Amino acid sequence: MQLYDQTVDSRLLLGTAQYPSPDILTRAIGESGTEVITVSLRRETAGGSGTRFWDILRSQNKRILPNTAGCHTAQEAITTAKMARDLFETNWIKLEVIGNADTLQPDVFGTVEAATALCADGFDVFPYTTDDLIVAEKLVDAGCRVLMPWGAPIGSGQGIRHPDALRAMRAHFPDITLIVDAGIGRPSDASKAMELGMDGVLLNTAVAKAGDPIAMAHAMSLAIQAGRISYQAGAMEPRDMAVPSTPILGLAELV
Amino acid sequence: MITIAGAGLAGLASAYELAKRGVPVRIFEAADQIGSASAARYAGGMLAPWCEAESADEAVISLGKTAAQWWAQITKVTRRGTLVVAPPRDSNELRRFADRTVQHKQCDGSKIAVLEPSLAGRFSCGLHFDQEAHLNPRRALADLARAVQALGVEITLGRPAPARVDLNCTGIKAGLTELRPVRGEMAILRAPDLQLTRTIRLLHPRFPLYVVPHGDNHYMVGATMIESNATRPPTLRSLSELFAAAYTLHPGFAEAAVIETGAGLRPAFPDNLPRLTWEGGTLYFNGLYRHGFLLAPAYAAQAATQLISETAHAHLC
Secondary structure, three states: OEEOOEEOOOOEEEEOOOOOOHHHHHHHHHHHOOOEEEEEOHHHHOOOOOOHHHHHHHOOOOEEEEEOOOOOOHHHHHHHHHHHHHHHOOOEEEEOOEOOOOOOOEOHHHHHHHHHHHHHOOOEEEEEEOOOHHHHHHHHHHOOOEEEEOOOOOOOOOOOOOHHHHHHHHHHOOOOEEEEEOOOOOHHHHHHHHHOOOOEEEEOHHHHOOOOHHHHHHHHHHHHHHHHHHHHHOOOOOOOOOOOOOOOOOOOOOO | OEEEEOOOHHHHHHHHHHHHOOOOEEEEEOOOOOOOOOHHHHOOOEEOHHHHOOOOOOHHHHHHOOHHHHHHOOOOEEOOOEEEEOOHHHHHHHHHHHHOOOOOEEEEHHHHHHHOHHHOOOOOEEEEEOOOEEEOHHHHHHHHHHHHHHOOOEEEEOOOOOOOOOEEOOHHHHOOOOOEEEEEEEEEEEOOOOOOOOEEEEOOOOOOEEEEEEEOOEEEEEOOOEOOOOOOOOOHHHHHHHHHHHHHHOHHHHHOEEEEEEEEEEEEOOOOOOEEEEEOOEEEEEOOOOOHHHHHHHHHHHHHHHHHHHHHHHHHO
16 A cells, blocks of 8 residues: 555554553554554643653554544644644544534545645645545645545444445546545444445554454454455445355266 | 651651561651651542552452551541542443452442532442541541551651662652653642542543542542653643532532642552562562552552561671
């Protein structure tokens, strides 16, 4: 999977919040096989000067994708992105501009505004967006080469609410890396996203809040691989009629 | 003579266990007052191993289930259990919590009204962990200091410990490898309009809350869990979330007086469990995280055993 000038093998990107302990987090990261982990900046700093928690994340030897979670305006997100660039020495930024505190829907106007400014400033922007094609086009015009449409609201675990919209997005943007971000609840959701032709899946709560996060990280990894292979293999289309899987021609005539 | 650096929860509990076994102890505390610089100052004082096991290692149950008994020798412990509730919209959270925990009884609205009349009509289902307990953390720490002094332990306040001590209990200041701070923000409210008698946990996917009655209509509400070393006062965002959740639990909190707000750093190891480690002839007792009152007794007993056997060994050599 192409993420700007980097190629990664694993199609799973893993969030690092809400795990029972850093120990379980690091073991889940290992089990998931992910090469990219996200880290939230805004909330975790609380005015501090970096944290031991970040040292733990850095020591995982994964690519770090800082995010602007919790930002409600384009300006806030831009400031956070610049802070992240200094702290983690990366041009990557997962851009989140939240439009509603309850539903955590992205503010697509603010997202396009911030993406335009950040791309111009040399960032590789991974924007969290809806499945709206026109918004996606504006983000691509701004310079984004990766888009992160939602499957369902953040942390809701509702899965892929509008599969047709994601399928249309795949058809509309054949050369853009599409990663479903938000809404994945279980491995079958992740498989479904991959079967729709998404390039990857970013998830956090589904693993962090599972009864056994380490086992769930493994399950997600397998589901994403299965979904990808299924997409490439070309799944059959559903039919209205039953068709016997064993041919009936040539049956022995037992007379 | 065993010397201890730090008269917080870990230091005092260890001193108590040592003194009980007849070992002379001296504690050095850098702060001028017991508890004023201790993470325990911002604790809820819950003795709730079964609830905690929802997100913590199972060891908190085996190590923490006798904590209430231990504290009852020292301070007032209220043994009325914990009541866990969720707003109707988040009833799935209650199901999830019930699936991951043991030792609870399902309660319907009428049972909740019997347990906590203040909450009558507000929640239609909940979980009652009737084996759990709570205490007032600041009173408990002061009572523990008095108890160890009564056993002959000398506590020197306002003076940093000498370079070498037998037991180091200085929390996040110990600067141990792998030890990290987890910031917690809390508030103490005085709410005369409601009479909650046990710890209440309100489940919410984003703003979970616990309320611990500290007596005299005072309630501790907490607490955030932020991976940060910031020691500044609580943020407006954290407090507005905590207060909004408290208001959701009971509108009586709207008229509550905000007595105090505060933020502290919990020392934690990567598995979020405490550790006893030897380094250069000193035993380090650290990493109590959010389970100080719950796990200090069990680890203090282990620390005392280790120190006594180490001292005996040193005398033999």
